[in-house]
Amino acid sequence: MPESKKRKPVTATGEAAAASAAQRPSPRWWAPTMVTLMVLGLAVVVVTYLTKGGYPIPGLGNWNLAIGFGVMIVGFFMTMRWR
Known part of the structure; x- marks a missing residue:
């Protein structure tokens, strides 16, 4: 009676490699x-409110709020990749 074909061993490529890379802990920094x-x-948002848009970057006015919120959003997006 003929033997059936042997199955190939599963290697860590493709989706398996991506899944194992996603499970690695985050760098220390x-x-x-x-x-x-x-x-x-x-801090940028608080300083902007306290100085009525005069600081931390004079001349930008209330755009300092956008900068402060943008920096905070980058920090919050980093929490999604933290392990």
């Missing part, structure tokens, strides 16, 4: 950078 960006953005 990831969490401090994430928290720093969120706190820095908050």
